[in-house]
Amino acid sequence: xxxxxxxxxxxxxxxxxxxxxxxxxxxxxxxxEGVDLSIRPGEFVALVGxxxxxxxxxxxxxxxxxxxxxxxxxxFGEPPEHVGDRGRLGYVPQRxxxxxxxxxxxxxxxxxxxxxxSGWWRPLRPADRDAVxxxxxxxxxEGLADHPVNQLSGGQQQRAFIARAFASEPELLVLDEPxxxxxxxxxxxxxxxxxxxxxxxxxxxxxxxxxxxAVAPDLDRxxxxxxxxxxxxxPSLLTEEGVSLGVHRDDLxxxxxxxx
Amino acid sequence: xxxxxxxxxxxxxxxxxxxxxxxxxxxxxxxIGTFLVQKRMSLIGDGIGHIAFAGVGAGILAGGATGHLAxxxxxxxxxxxALGVEWLRAKRKASGDLALALFFYSGIALGVVLVxxxxxxxxxxxxxxxxxxxxxxxxxxxxxVALGVVIVAVMLAFRRVLFSVVTDEEWSRxxxxxxxxxxxxxxxxTACAVVAAMKVVGILLIAAMMVLPVxxxxxxxxxxxxxxxxxxxxxxxxxxxxxxxxxxWGLAPGGTIVLITAGVxxxxxxxxxxxxxxxxxxxxxxxxxxA
Numbered sequence: 001x002x003x004x005x006x007x008x009x010x011x012x013x014x015x016x017x018x019x020x021x022x023x024x025x026x027x028x029x030x031x032x033e034g035v036d037l038s039i040r041p042g043e044f045v046a047l048v049g050x051x052x053x054x055x056x057x058x059x060x061x062x063x064x065x066x067x068x069x070x071x072x073x074x075x076f077g078e079p080p081e082h083v084g085d086r087g088r089l090g091y092v093p094q095r096x097x098x099x100x101x102x103x104x105x106x107x108x109x110x111x112x113x114x115x116x117x118s119g120w121w122r123p124l125r126p127a128d129r130d131a132v133x134x135x136x137x138x139x140x141x142e143g144l145a146d147h148p149v150n151q152l153s154g155g156q157q158q159r160a161f162i163a164r165a166f167a168s169e170p171e172l173l174v175l176d177e178p179x180x181x182x183x184x185x186x187x188x189x190x191x192x193x194x195x196x197x198x199x200x201x202x203x204x205x206x207x208x209x210x211x212x213x214a215v216a217p218d219l220d221r222x223x224x225x226x227x228x229x230x231x232x233x234x235p236s237l238l239t240e241e242g243v244s245l246g247v248h249r250d251d252l253x254x255x256x257x258x259x260x
Numbered sequence: 261x262x263x264x265x266x267x268x269x270x271x272x273x274x275x276x277x278x279x280x281x282x283x284x285x286x287x288x289x290x291x292i293g294t295f296l297v298q299k300r301m302s303l304i305g306d307g308i309g310h311i312a313f314a315g316v317g318a319g320i321l322a323g324g325a326t327g328h329l330a331x332x333x334x335x336x337x338x339x340x341x342a343l344g345v346e347w348l349r350a351k352r353k354a355s356g357d358l359a360l361a362l363f364f365y366s367g368i369a370l371g372v373v374l375v376x377x378x379x380x381x382x383x384x385x386x387x388x389x390x391x392x393x394x395x396x397x398x399x400x401x402x403x404x405v406a407l408g409v410v411i412v413a414v415m416l417a418f419r420r421v422l423f424s425v426v427t428d429e430e431w432s433r434x435x436x437x438x439x440x441x442x443x444x445x446x447x448x449x450t451a452c453a454v455v456a457a458m459k460v461v462g463i464l465l466i467a468a469m470m471v472l473p474v475x476x477x478x479x480x481x482x483x484x485x486x487x488x489x490x491x492x493x494x495x496x497x498x499x500x501x502x503x504x505x506x507x508x509w510g511l512a513p514g515g516t517i518v519l520i521t522a523g524v525x526x527x528x529x530x531x532x533x534x535x536x537x538x539x540x541x542x543x544x545x546x547x548x549x550x551a
Contacts (some may be wrong), residue, residue: 063434086436093431102298102474104427104484112424116435120421148482161431168435 013041014077016172016204017062022071024057031057033228035071039204041171044194044218046235047208049225055208056094058225059176063091076171087117090170090203092161094177103148106160110135110145113167135166139193155186162193173197174206187214194218269507277401278393278460278503278513284408285457285469286499286517290491291415292453293470294477294484295446299426304345305467307360308454311341311367313463316388317374327384331403334388334458338451341367346447350440391462391514393503400459407456411449418445423484461514469495472521479528494524 015038024032031054039045049055060066062073064080075083083089090113098109113135114128136142139159144152149160158178165173178190191214197203198218207215212222222238224231231238265271270279289305296304315337316330323329341363348359375385387395396404415422425432425442433439450470457466477491502517 065434083436086434089434089436091431091434093428093434098428100298100427101300102294102478102484102487103482104298104423105482108423108484109427112420112427112432113435115421115424115437120424120437121417124420146482164431 015040016076018074019062020072022061022068022073024061024069035229037223039206041204042198042202043220044198044205045221045223046212046219047206047223047225053226055225059208087168088171090165090168090173092165092175092178098149098157100150105146106141106149107145109149109160110163110167113164117168131169132167135163138166138196139163140189155183159189170203172204176208178209191215269504274394275507277396281396281401281404281460282393282499282503283496284405285460286495287492288408288411288453289457289469290473290495291488292450293474294488294491295422295426297471297474302471303360303467304450305454305470307345307364308338308342308451309463309466310364312338312454312458313371314367314374317371321374321378335455338455339448342447342451346443350443388458389463391460391465393460393513396459404456407452411453414449422446461517465514465518468518472525476525476528479532498524
């Protein structure tokens with residue numbers, strides 16, 4: 001990933017995602033204050049912070065589901081709500097399992113990831129099927145394509161959601177608190193899938209998480225949020241400075257442990 | 261419509277009309293129902309049925325005893341009611357459950373009041389409540405079949421986006437899919453289906469034809485598509501068996517059809533339970549291993 005960063009530096013590309021001075025409040029309670037953030041192609045960035053630090057709110061503002069009170073947000077160079085081709089964005093929601101009343105196979109779920117890319121009114125074409133197959137392979141679920149999602153383990157379900165996001169061949173993948181504590185095998189597959197997107201496809205990843213141990217060596221940048229951005233830089237620098245950031249020690253261990 | 265040659269109990273014209281109308285309902289109701297069950301709105305058909313009953317009351321009041329305004333008014337009420345429930349649910353003004361209850365009870369209460377003003381419960385009102393497929397006329401058969409064709413076409417055309425939206429609405433919104441449009445289409449189609457099926461199974465049993473075959477389908481199938489196919493197959497078989505039974509033993513056809521679909525579910529659920537317990541897959545499964 002160092003090469004990817006070097007490339008980005010030598011030929012600076014426009015950021016895929018950019019926030020400048022973003023502020024947001026629920027009523028009178030400020031949640032975000034003057035948040036700056038930018039993610040360029042090929043970057044693997046983690047957004048961390050204690051509970052209630054505004055991570056989820058920032059994500060919703062960045063994706064256009066909440067309007068910023070002030071400041072500027074650009075997704076692919078446009079206001080998020082104006083982005084026409086949403087297939088450029090891959091999104092993995094914060095959810096441990098899919099509560100499916102009716103059985104749905106992994107392939108059926110992953111295929112919905114193609115809708116925003118190929119047009120939701122069109123039938124699936126061979127290129128769509130290829131993309132779905134590739135997405136399944138890249139998360140190691142190709143052998144479970146015809147299994148009902150709700151019979152899979154938590155880690156497998158999560159990879160199915162990542163495959164759904166991969167199916168649109170996204171330039172930017174955003175993951176909202178993927179579940180912690182999945183088995184070691186799933187953690188490794190999870191890490192491999194994200195690295196695959198960055199290295200093989202030059203995509204960028206924004207991972208919002210408490211739990212970074214699985215991906216710590218692969219991160220280009222860590223952004224620490226507690227209402228405002230306390231730190232934005234390479235993980236090596238964070239471990240040196242981490243505890244003097246004004247974040248309470250108790251807030252840190254989970255993710256800091258992963259970076260040591 | 262002249263009788264085509266079919267064996268007993270479908271040898272008479274009125275039975276053949278009943279068969280065609282009921283088969284149309286048997287196909288489109290579970291197709292819609294598969295999406296509704298996945299959306300956790302299994303009772304919406306019942307709720308809309310109650311609102312449609314208010315429409316029937318208004319139609320009888322406005323159009324007189326011939327009841328020629330009953331169906332158009334029922335359709336208007338059902339569509340407005342379905343959109344109202346969806347609006348309340350989407351805006352989170354009320355949970356899907358509570359939104360349903362609000363319309364459900366207001367609808368049936370309004371229906372009862374309108375019917376009482378229009379001369380009270382009579383045989384034609386009871387037809388709408390309990391269905392009477394054996395009395396559908398040729399025009400009604402054509403209307404039901406035409407509506408059925410449109411409903412099936414819309415479901416098939418939008419099935420992929422509908423599946424995405426009913427399965428994971430939040431994700432679909434972020435992915436830029438037309439969530440509002442899909443929910444509106446599903447609401448309007450459900451309303452049309454309720455009114456189209458009203459004469460056949462009756463307002464009180466419409467939701468059963470949407471949901472019970474799906475309950476059976478999901479016991480057998482492992483995919484969404486498979487569930488829908490099984491649901492339609494079970495529903496069609498139940499319609500044929502139910503109509504035959506109602507002719508042979510003089511039973512109420514709508515109720516008989518629904519009881520058969522419920523019986524099919526009971527048998528399948530018991531069979532599944534006794535054969536193999538549903539266990540989550542072990543972590544070590546083929547495809548999990550490193551190649």
